[in-house]
Amino acid sequence: MVTMSIRDVARLAGVSVGTVSNVLNRSDRVSAETAARVRSAIDELGFVPNSAARQLRVGHSSTLGFVMLDMGNPFFAEVGRGANDAAALAGLSVLLGASDQNSSREGDYLDLFEEQRVRGVLISPIGDVTPHLRRIRERGIGSVLVDRNGTGTGFSSVSVDDVAGGYAAARHLLDQGRRRIAYLGAQFEIQQVTDRLKGARRAIADVGGATFEVISARGLTVSDGRDVGKSLGKRAVRSWPDAIFASNDLLAIGLVQALILTGTARVPDDIAIVGYDDNEFASAAIIPLTTVRQPSRLLGTTAVQILLEEAADSKLEPRNVQFQPQLVVRQTSMVESGAS
Amino acid sequence: MVTMSIRDVARLAGVSVGTVSNVLNRSDRVSAETAARVRSAIDELGFVPNSAARQLRVGHSSTLGFVMLDMGNPFFAEVGRGANDAAALAGLSVLLGASDQNSSREGDYLDLFEEQRVRGVLISPIGDVTPHLRRIRERGIGSVLVDRNGTGTGFSSVSVDDVAGGYAAARHLLDQGRRRIAYLGAQFEIQQVTDRLKGARRAIADVGGATFEVISARGLTVSDGRDVGKSLGKRAVRSWPDAIFASNDLLAIGLVQALILTGTARVPDDIAIVGYDDNEFASAAIIPLTTVRQPSRLLGTTAVQILLEEAADSKLEPRNVQFQPQLVVRQTSMVESGAS
């Protein structure tokens, strides 16, 4: 590995290393002609600064870490994009890690980020705020919870009001006249999953006269939803729910697909379905999916902004920004009135 | 920022810094009792090694960089997962950057990775192998092209035979009796897009007697596909193709959706559709999508393996691994015989 150092540049340009460094970082303190000479030496040697050395000296890196729950989920991909954009604006880059809902991987990534002395970490935590996370914060590394309300935890957070989203989804089903509601979830240790459930329960209680059940899927993917759809077919028809609120779009899409393709039930006639996220595929599903939209990109940019503000002034109180989700009604929940 | 160094640990444990380092890295060279003492000091102080310092000393980091074309695309998400898995096995982590089909961002990430002295870079390049990439490689940083055949470029690569995939897709449409074939693509500077086109052209030539046209979309997303579907509705019906091969699933899904929902055309009766990728949503689309499946995860793991092998033995010839894609026939291309 051929490696040029600032020293080589200095020698070639006939200046001291300090000057080269100044050209790189505080170009106002150096005369125009020396700067030019140094720059041409840099080009000639193909010098690229070693960020490890800089980092060692200044004490922290110029990256942010983001531990995301699931990188295959378009919702998080979009959050990541937002974070990236905001970070780039501040000259930072984002180191991405996918915990894939596995808490030991979550911990591994936090360790990694800590070793790298990242400028701050964004995390969509799997469950509770772990001791791991607390330690990172005590160390002085700013952290913002993403897609998770951190009120009371002492952490700043950027989230969407999942209880309200769950309420809106269930309420909509009830308003459509459905009375045997089911909530389809998985991995109930994930806060969002239980918050949406909580909202749904609240709506049921408010309206009254409806039954409610919780169905567990194995995971939160399309294929898990498909499995649930298939197994539903094996239950006695009269025990079926007449509406299912799924904790994300992927599950809902899989569910709808299984119901339709196996001819188990008509959607929405027999069973109405509502998803959550409004990802790119919700509107393109077998039957366009009624769902709850979240401002995903905004979540990412806001999280980074908060992180940077806190890094600039460490005495700031934690902020918990909560966005409101928006119900998007499409065809999986609307029986067309007027049609036969 | 409270920062403990190896020095603090050494003092507390009553040993030298060298010994602490040995405990961390070559634990066989240190007696069991000292090791224990050192470890408890580490715990007590909450010491976490500074990877910048290590990196500076050893000369390279323990991360790989991956510049991916589009992180919202589930295909790449899956490739990334594979890469992550393989890297984790070797004790490395992956720094992800999304070029989002923007070549200046691609360059920025390469710069960043170079400054970070990553152990190697994976890249799904937008277009040609850029000078940028060549420079990185001259510097001795291994690089593997992902989802791009690098034969003749001097770079190792891991790809899927897109020409064969394009051929299979078009051939399938022809075998179904379609004779007015269209290829729907966008961003033709992307190699995959043109390779699939090339394969399709070849199939048309082989079979003969069919017309062929190329339709351009704005981009490669679901909504771009939707736009094409809408504008197709404005063309004279007799000028329509009777089959469209889209350069990825997202486009195909959007296209199908627009055709169906606006009632423009029946799929597959009027127009048959084939996509590419077989992503999680293809089988869950409005009408399950005929598509070409790629071994995405395998692509990621193989790329990392090659990278590591090359890093271990720098005199290795570049290897260009090419996987074969697989046509997956679903309903967007099959008129059910026997039905009315």
Next chain:
DNA sequence: GAAGGTGATTGAATCGTTTCACAGATTAGC
């Protein structure tokens, strides 16, 4: 009991930057 061997530990040099106190040279002010 001297020589040699083995295993554990030490401490200084090193990696490539940034930073800062300082030195020369030039300009300005009076």
Next chain:
DNA sequence: GCTAATCTGTGAAACGATTCAATCACCTTC
């Protein structure tokens, strides 16, 4: 023409790990 102020540029001291030759302590062996 002298002092002060302003610009440029210098060079050495960090930053926190790893590494390696050197040292030390303790056994064997003859």
